[in-house]
Amino acid sequence: MSYAGGNEGVTDAKSPRLLDQVRARLRLKHYSLRTEQAYVGWIRRFILANGKRHPRDMSITEVEGFLSALAVEGRVAAGTQNQALSALLFLYREVLSIDLPWMESVVRAKRPQRVPVVLSRDEVTHLLARMDGGFALMASLLYGSGLRLMECVRLRVKDVDFDLNQICVRDGKGGKDRHVPLPLRLTDSLRTQVERVAVIHGQDLLEGHGSVWLPYALARKYASAARELGWQYVFPSGQLSRDPLGGALRRHHLDESGLQRAVRAARISAGIVKPATCHTLRHSFATHLLEAGHDIRTIQELLGHKDVATTQIYTHVLNRGGHGVLSPLDR
Structure with a gap:
């Protein structure tokens, strides 16, 4: 088998191109078009980074090396690395039917803990x-x-x-x-x-x-x-x-x-x-509802958060600065 870079796929005389198989599987499982484009892009990058070898001929070593290089050399954000990991896991599990062992040695990009940008009224x-x-x-x-x-x-x-x-x-x-x-x-x-x-x-x-x-x-x-x-x-x-x-x-x-x-x-x-971005307006919606006295569970439902812990991050700007605390300088 070989990877035809210009034709987007690992070719076989009888089977569909690999990336076409990935697209078909993603659509069968109702993934969005954006996710499909992202996953196909990461899988293509993975193949090219390993000399156009077929993923079936590679092992956990190449997967770990690719993901670690993203964090160490590419210095990508944690979310970007996680997306690449999800794409490769989908390739191996859903398309190639190969289970990858837990990748203990992957250098993980650090996910920073940031508070959302919120606008005042x-x-x-x-x-x-x-x-x-x-x-x-x-x-x-x-x-x-x-x-x-x-x-x-x-x-x-x-x-x-x-x-x-x-x-x-x-x-x-x-x-x-x-x-x-x-x-x-x-x-x-x-x-x-x-x-x-x-x-x-x-x-x-x-x-x-x-x-x-x-x-x-x-x-x-x-x-x-x-x-x-x-x-x-x-x-x-x-x-x-x-x-x-x-x-x-x-x-x-x-x-x-x-x-x-x-x-x-x-x-x-x-x-x-x-x-501020478009998403900042959503952050402001949640924060201003908390300021108005609405309970956090209701706001969790309105935002569609799976875990209330995600919603609790908006309590950081309530009333008087950080955590609602009045500075001792103002007393």
Whole structure:
């Protein structure tokens, strides 16, 4: 067997290319496209780093050496190294059916303990005041509902409940659904946005398009669902594009990079020196709820955290500086 770098795979006269096998297995287990791209990228790097040898012909020694080199020579973050480890474990366990022994000798990148960046209420107000249009509405949802960036970008019309003033987050991190509050101040703006989506969708249908991507096997189970308004994205892209998996021409959601750039520009315009990002608005949502007296278990549910210990990190900025402690200099 040999690795054909230009053709992305370890080739065999009878079997599919290795990376194609990896992609097929990832899709069978419903991994996201982003995870698929990341895993395939790490597996390719692993193969190239070992002279294009087939992973089946390598052992734990090469795996440990590759991961250790990332930490020692590449000085990658702990999360980056863990992603590479997960990719290789998936390759060996799920694709090659080879169990790797516990890799005791791997040099692990140190995961730093950092507290989240949180904006004050005034800073949030100044930031949002310098945004307009759809990006202003999206940023307001990040803060007002505690959504993650991609949860906001992937929001569908059917999951906005105006009668109950709530949003249903489908298939969030960890594959979990949850309900979050729909801020009353955003109701009119969201209704207007949904009406705009209806107009765009109607035009797409007239032009022979209008079919949106559906997760898992829903497109086969509900043949007409992909063309229904409820399944359309609340924040659709301004143009049609080819589906990277099936090749169908359809309207996807907005690219998240546009919102990220808009938040950064607003932060700079507002004179905020904190390194605030889209995720900072979610951190601020949690912290400000704690300040308002809501219990931490409720906030854990709203954020979709698996462990309450993850939520407890927001207690660091309550009321009076670090841990809510009043400095002795101020007494």
